[in-house]
Amino acid sequence: QKEVEQNSGPLSVPEGAIASLNCTYSDRGSQSFFWYRQYSGKSPELIMSIYSNGDKEDGRFTAQLNKASQYVSLLIRDSQPSDSATYLCAAQFDNYGQNFVFGPGTRLSVLP
Amino acid sequence: KAGVTQTPRYLIKTRGQQVTLSCSPISGHRSVSWYQQTPGQGLQFLFEYFSETQRNKGNFPGRFSGRQFSNSRSEMNVSTLELGDSALYLCASASRRTDTQYFGPGTRLTVL
Numbered sequence: 134q135k136e137v138e139q140n141s142g143p144l145s146v147p148e149g150a151i152a153s154l155n156c157t158y159s160d161r162g163s164q165s166f167f168w169y170r171q172y173s174g175k176s177p178e179l180i181m182s183i184y185s186n187g188d189k190e191d192g193r194f195t196a197q198l199n200k201a202s203q204y205v206s207l208l209i210r211d212s213q214p215s216d217s218a219t220y221l222c223a224a225q226f227d228n229y230g231q232n233f234v235f236g237p238g239t240r241l242s243v244l245p
Numbered sequence: 246k247a248g249v250t251q252t253p254r255y256l257i258k259t260r261g262q263q264v265t266l267s268c269s270p271i272s273g274h275r276s277v278s279w280y281q282q283t284p285g286q287g288l289q290f291l292f293e294y295f296s297e298t299q300r301n302k303g304n305f306p307g308r309f310s311g312r313q314f315s316n317s318r319s320e321m322n323v324s325t326l327e328l329g330d331s332a333l334y335l336c337a338s339a340s341r342r343t344d345t346q347y348f349g350p351g352t353r354l355t356v357l
Contacts, residue, residue, distance in 0.1 A: 167345060176335055176348040177288075221288065225343060232301070233278065233337075233346055237287035 135160045135226050137236035145242045152209040154239050156222030159203070165225040166198060166205045171238065172218045180220075181207070212243045247272065249338050249349035257355045263324040266352045270317050270338030277319040278346060279311060280335045288335065294319050295342050323354075331356045 136159040146152045158166075165184050169177035183189045183196040183205065195208040205224075209216055219238040226232050250269045258264050270277050279291040290303035294313035311321040317338075323330055333353050337346035 165343070165345075169348075174333075176333075176351045179345060179347065182345055223346075232342060233293075234290075235280075235288040 135163075135224070135234050137222055137224050137234050139220075139222050139236040139239045141237055142240040143242050144239055145244060146212050148212060148214060148243055148245050150212050150243075152212045152216065152241055152243070154207040154209075154220050154222075154241065156205040156207075156236055157203055158205070158222075158224045158234075160224070160226050161200070161203065163200075163203075163224045163226050166196070167223040167225070168194075168196060168205075168207045169221040169223065169235075170216075170218045171221060177221055209241075212241075214243050214245050217241060217243045249336060249347055251334075251336050251349040251352050253352060254350060255353050255355075257357065258326050259357050260326055260328060262326050263322065264326060264354060265320055265322045266334055266336075266354075268319045268321075268336030268338075268349060270319070270336075271340075271347060274338035274340050274347075275317050276339040276342045276344070276346075277313055277317065278337045278339075279319070279321050280337065281305075282333045282335060282351075283331070291321065291334075293342070300342065326356045328356050330354065 168180045171177040181196045193210045197206045221238045222236040276295045278293040280288040293301045313319040333351045336349045
């Protein structure tokens with residue numbers, strides 16, 4: 134069974150600090166990985182996608198992928214209170230069965 | 246390019262009734278997936294449609310059904326509503342089955 138796991142949190146960091154969010158997945162056939170941000174009562178919005186091993190940076194966000202360890206992470210630098218939300222990790226598996234699987238999400242709280 | 250739209254945004258029904266929710270994907274997108282999200286729960290996959298065919302289905306009872314039209318618009322139907330069906334129903338579209346999913350604003354269903 135294809136699974137994506139995350140710590141549910143809450144993860145609390147002070148304003149200006151680096152927030153580190155982690156995700157593991159069960160299927161080595163996974164090809165693409167995504168981070169979504171979801172504010173309370175709203176729908177998920179895409180932050181970043183990553184397909185290759187290594188780091189990918191976009192502004193204050195850096196996604197890291199290690200396929201050998203089946204591990205994906207998201208770093209948020211200079212965290213702001215507006216970053217307080219639930220962060221969902223998703224994996225796109227091989228094209229059979231449900232091919233887009235979401236983790237349960239990690240709730241991040243950035244304290245002013 | 247317009248985003249994913251869902252109608253209605255809010256819905257209140259009573260137990261035993263049925264409901265139909267609508268999703269219009271981003272122009273050119275042919276894949277539509279539906280998810281249920283309840284408080285404290287992650288995204289629970291309902292089903293995925295591509296080119297008018299249901300490609301995958303999650304572990305939901307047969308009361309939940311859907312369809313996709315030739316213009317890629319999709320509807321989902323829930324019959325014989327139960328209190329536990331109260332949730333945020335999210336639709337996501339992608340240009341292909343293996344591409345990034347983009348979410349609509351959701352329909353919040355309350356069953357009384």
